[in-house]
Amino acid sequence: MSTRRIALTVNGTRHEAEAPVRQHLGDFLRGTLGLTGTHLGCEHGVCGACTVLLDGRAIRACLVLAVQAEDRAVTTVEGLAPSPEALHPLQAAFCANHGLQCGFCTPGMLTTLEEFLRDCPDPTEEEVRVAISGNLCRCTGYDSIVAATMEAARAMREAAA
Amino acid sequence: MKPPPFHYHAPRTEAEALALLAELAPEEGRILAGGQSLVPAMALRVARPSHLIDINGLPGLDRLEVGDGQLRVGPLVRHAMIRRESVPGPLGALLDKVRGHIAHLPIRTRGTVCGSLANADPASEWCLVAATLGGAMLARSMRGDRMIAAEDFFQGFMTTALEPDELLAGLHLPVLPEGTRWGFHEFSRRAGDYAQAASLAVLEMRAGTIAAARIGIGAVEDRPRRLPEAEALLTNRAPTADLLRQAAAEARATLLPTDDDPTRPALAETVIRRALADAAGIELP
Numbered sequence: 326m327s328t329r330r331i332a333l334t335v336n337g338t339r340h341e342a343e344a345p346v347r348q349h350l351g352d353f354l355r356g357t358l359g360l361t362g363t364h365l366g367c368e369h370g371v372c373g374a375c376t377v378l379l380d381g382r383a384i385r386a387c388l389v390l391a392v393q394a395e396d397r398a399v400t401t402v403e404g405l406a407p408s409p410e411a412l413h414p415l416q417a418a419f420c421a422n423h424g425l426q427c428g429f430c431t432p433g434m435l436t437t438l439e440e441f442l443r444d445c446p447d448p449t450e451e452e453v454r455v456a457i458s459g460n461l462c463r464c465t466g467y468d469s470i471v472a473a474t475m476e477a478a479r480a481m482r483e484a485a486a
Numbered sequence: 487m488k489p490p491p492f493h494y495h496a497p498r499t500e501a502e503a504l505a506l507l508a509e510l511a512p513e514e515g516r517i518l519a520g521g522q523s524l525v526p527a528m529a530l531r532v533a534r535p536s537h538l539i540d541i542n543g544l545p546g547l548d549r550l551e552v553g554d555g556q557l558r559v560g561p562l563v564r565h566a567m568i569r570r571e572s573v574p575g576p577l578g579a580l581l582d583k584v585r586g587h588i589a590h591l592p593i594r595t596r597g598t599v600c601g602s603l604a605n606a607d608p609a610s611e612w613c614l615v616a617a618t619l620g621g622a623m624l625a626r627s628m629r630g631d632r633m634i635a636a637e638d639f640f641q642g643f644m645t646t647a648l649e650p651d652e653l654l655a656g657l658h659l660p661v662l663p664e665g666t667r668w669g670f671h672e673f674s675r676r677a678g679d680y681a682q683a684a685s686l687a688v689l690e691m692r693a694g695t696i697a698a699a700r701i702g703i704g705a706v707e708d709r710p711r712r713l714p715e716a717e718a719l720l721t722n723r724a725p726t727a728d729l730l731r732q733a734a735a736e737a738r739a740t741l742l743p744t745d746d747d748p749t750r751p752a753l754a755e756t757v758i759r760r761a762l763a764d765a766a767g768i769e770l771p
């Protein structure tokens with residue numbers, strides 16, 4: 326089976342590794358780089374658990390081949406927090422508002438919402454619901470995720486002011 | 487849920503991509519654009535291309551240009567790049583609204599307009615737009631370029647007039663004159679899902695009457711198409727609530743849904759009526 330050697334930046338660190346051409350970015354991040362924070366649910370684009378940022382934009386890691394990430398910058402849930410001691414405001418708000426139960430959907434929720442709040446720092450609850458419409462959560466019923474996002478948006482606006 | 491093995495090619499120029507496509511098309515070689523339909527189809531093993539020709543590294547294919555009354559959408563223009571600011575007049579507002587109905591943000595970041603057309607899902611919003619507005623597709627191969635009108639391009643369920651060695655090199659849409667009125671409605675079970683029924687209506691008004699009407703329906707038959715009977719009913723009439731209701735009912739009677747979902751005809755009539763009402767600026771439930 327054909328493989329290629331690829332170089333890419335993940336959470337600020339340069340990596341070089343061999344990737345089978347049919348391997349998607351999600352399996353590469355988890356299996357080859359050991360970054361198991363990115364979760365894989367459906368592997369056909371529907372559940373949103375695998376969402377990561379590619380050059381700052383949210384994408385499905387199950388629908389991008391690892392070889393397509395050559396020379397690009399990936400941010401996974403492991404790369405969201407500003408330091409090992411501090412949480413990203415979204416992570417802190419998810420914690421405080423019970424925005425997660427089993428946590429399976431959480432990496433995809435956080436990466437999707439990180440991009441969303443950059444584009445839309447003062448959203449309505451309705452806009453938050455639409456933004457996460459491609460992320461399935463079987464536990465929370467979404468209300469706590471929406472509440473956490475509204476709180477994180479508030480905190481991020483105050484920090485920027 | 488992993489794609490079956492394939493060979494991967496990442497050409498650096500369009501000429502190289504066309505040469506690879508010509509060589510590999512007979513062996514099930516396929517273009518990989520945004521991968522938002524092809525990769526899931528491969529993961530589900532309903533598509534098994536032996537070669538993928540990835541066009542994402544090709545320079546200059548992400549152009550969105552306006553000239554000679556046409557909007558030209560290149561093969562690497564992603565759904566997310568279609569914005570009101572980037573297209574003038576009513577067409578910009580129309581495309582901006584339609585974009586919001588396609589999938590979810592992370593899929594719009596990757597998926598392409600031309601990929602949607604080449605994929606030709608009967609429920610695709612861009613296919614409906616191309617069919618309703620009378621778009622044309624630029625097909626390119628080593629053999630040369632040709633333009634294919636939308637009514638000839640869509641040939642059935644996920645089937646187009648593209649030959650296996652042809653790259654869809656662009657979508658051309660007519661820029662709509664100022665004052666053109668339009669409405670778009672779709673019904674889907676959740677935000678971002680493929681539509682159960684979708685309709686686009688475009689009205690050219692002159693002195694309070696409808697001078698020309700284009701009404702399209704998607705997700706009901708095996709391909710999107712215009713509804714000539716309903717269009718004829720509206721032409722040279724003043725839009726009233728009753729007339730629009732009558733046109734939607736007329737349209738419903740001409741539809742041949744591909745499945746026997748009993749709700750489909752009613753959903754179709756409803757989205758057509760709502761698209762027309764929005765276009766005409768009339769409140770209609």
Ligand SMILES: Cc1cc2nc3c(=O)[nH]c(=O)nc-3n(C[C@H](O)[C@H](O)[C@H](O)COP(=O)(O)OP(=O)(O)OC[C@H]3O[C@@H](n4cnc5c(N)ncnc54)[C@H](O)[C@@H]3O)c2cc1C
Binds near residue numbers: 526680
């Ligand atoms: C969860 C989910 C929800 C979705 N919801 C919607 C929706 O509501 N509405 C909608 O319209 N779509 C939806 N899609 C599909 C999405 O819009 C795709 O982006 C689109 O259908 C295909 O574009 P692509 O660039 O990703 O093409 P690809 O997946 O790369 O290719 C699709 C097909 O077209 C061919 N192809 C692509 N580009 C070219 C070209 N330039 N020339 C020749 N052949 C080409 C490929 O060989 C392949 O056969 C959804 C997808 C997912 C995963």
Ligand code: FES
Binds near residue numbers: 372373374
């Ligand atoms: S695993 Fe990628 S969307 Fe479900």
Ligand code: FES
Binds near residue numbers: 431
């Ligand atoms: S917390 Fe369990 S799926 Fe969302």
